[in-house]
Amino acid sequence: MTYQIYNGDCIKEMKKIRDNTVDLVVTDPPYNLGNFMKNRDTNLAKMRDNFFGAAGWDNLEFEDWERSMDAFLEQTARIMKKGGSIIIFMAVIKVETIIRLAEKHGFYYKTTGIWHKLNPMPRNMNLHFVNSTESWLYFTYKTRTGTFNNEGKMLHDFIETAVTPVSERKYGKHPTQKPEQLISHFVYTLSNKGACVLDPFMGSGTTGVVCKRLDRNFIGIELDTSYYEIAKKRMEETGDEA
Template sequence: MKESKVYNQDCLKTMSAIGKEKADLILTDPPYNLGLFMKNRDTNINAMRSNHFAGSGWDDLDFSEWKDYMLKFFLSANKVLKKKGNLIIFMSLIKVETVIELANKANLYYKTTGIWHKTNPMPRNMNLHFVNSTEAWLHFTSKSKTGIFNNNNKILHDFFETSNIKNSEKKEGTHPTQKPLEILSFFIKTLSNKNGLVIDPFMGSGSTGVAALNNYRKFIGGEIKKKYFNISKKRLKKISAQLNLF
C-alpha cells in the first residue's frame, strides 16, 4: 500500500526509522543463532545443499553476541509497537527460553509459545535420527496483557501445520529459510486489522510483506543482504501491481 516501505539495512536502523508507537504487528523470522552451532557439530553443509542457511553467513554470531543483539531488537520492538500491539517471532525450539528471557527484559508481555509443524520436511538422514519438522513461534504484546485477537470466536490452538513451501512461492523468494505465505497470513489476519501496519526488519525474501499486502495491511520491512532485499522489492512490486495498490 502507498505508505509501505522497504530498507536495505540493519534491523536496528529500520526500527529506529519507524518511530514510536506506530506498528500494530511485528511478525519476524530473525537468524536463529544456529549457524556456528551446526558448523561446530561438523555438519557437512555443502553436502546438504549450496543454498543452506548455515553456510549463508547471515547467522554466524556467537551466542552472547546474538543475545546482546536480540535484546536491542526487543527493546526497539517495544518502542515501535502501539499499545496492545502484537509481536510474533519465529525461533528454533532450543532458543525459546532465551527469547522469553530477553523479551521480558525489554518489558514485552509473554503470551504463548507455539509450534509450526511441516508435514513434508526434507527427510535428511532419516535412518539416523528423528527428522526435524518443527519450529517454534512466540507471541508477545506491548504495553498491555492483551492485543488485537481476531479469532472470530473460534478456538485457536498453539499449533499450526502446513506443508512445505509451494514451488511457485519458492521460485519467487529463493531464500533458504523462506516462510510459507499461509502461516504468515494466519498471524496477520488474527493479530492485526485491515490498514494496520505490519513490520518485519529481518524480511529475507519479503514473505511477510507479500502476506501483509495480500491482506490489505501496510508493510515496513528491512533486510541487510542486498540480494534478498532486491528479491523482496521485486515480490512486493508485483503484488502491489496485482492488487492495484499504487
C-alpha cells in the first residue's frame, strides 16, 4: 500500500487531489456539538483531561459548520470515482443536514446506521440514559450500489464494539479516536485491496492504520499538528499485516 498524509485544512488539501481518483471516503468530521455541550454547562471538561468539547476544533456556529460540510462534500464529489462510497460518522441530531448536503452534491443516500459502544463512560448513570451511540451515514456516488464485500452474510445497519482500547492510544490521545475494529468493518466491506481511501478529518489516523492493515492506499488530512503527529507515528509503526 501507499499513503500520503497532510497537516492542513482539508478543503485546501482536497483541492490538490485529481478528479475521479478516490474509491472510498471513511471520515469522522466535527459533529458541531462543542457549543451545544458548553451551553449545557456539563462538567465533562473537569472530569476528563481529553474532552472533545474543550479541544477547540468543534466550536463553529451551526451556519459555519454547515458551510464547511458543504465544501467538504463538494470536494468529495469532485474527486470521487463513479460508484465510490462514503461513510460519514455523525451525531444523530445532525444527520438530516448531512443527507441534504450530500444529495445536493450527487451522492445517493443509502443508510443511517448506528455504532453502539459496549462500554461507554457511565456518566450520571443514575440520572439519565447513558449516551452510548453515534450514527454513521452511507452514500454511494452517481450509482445506487457500490463495492459491498459482505461475503454472503447479512450486514445490519448496527455495529457494536468496545470503545478505543488503550493499546491503540500508545502514540498519544485523541478525544474522539475511533476503534480500529469499527473502521475496519467499513473499509473492508466497501473497498477492495489497492483501492484509494481518503479521510479528510483524519484525527489520530485510525482510517490510515486500518488501510495499512487491509492493503488499501490511503490519503489523510488533519488540521491540528499534534494529532497529525500522532497519526504519522501510528502509520509508521503499523506493520503490514494484510
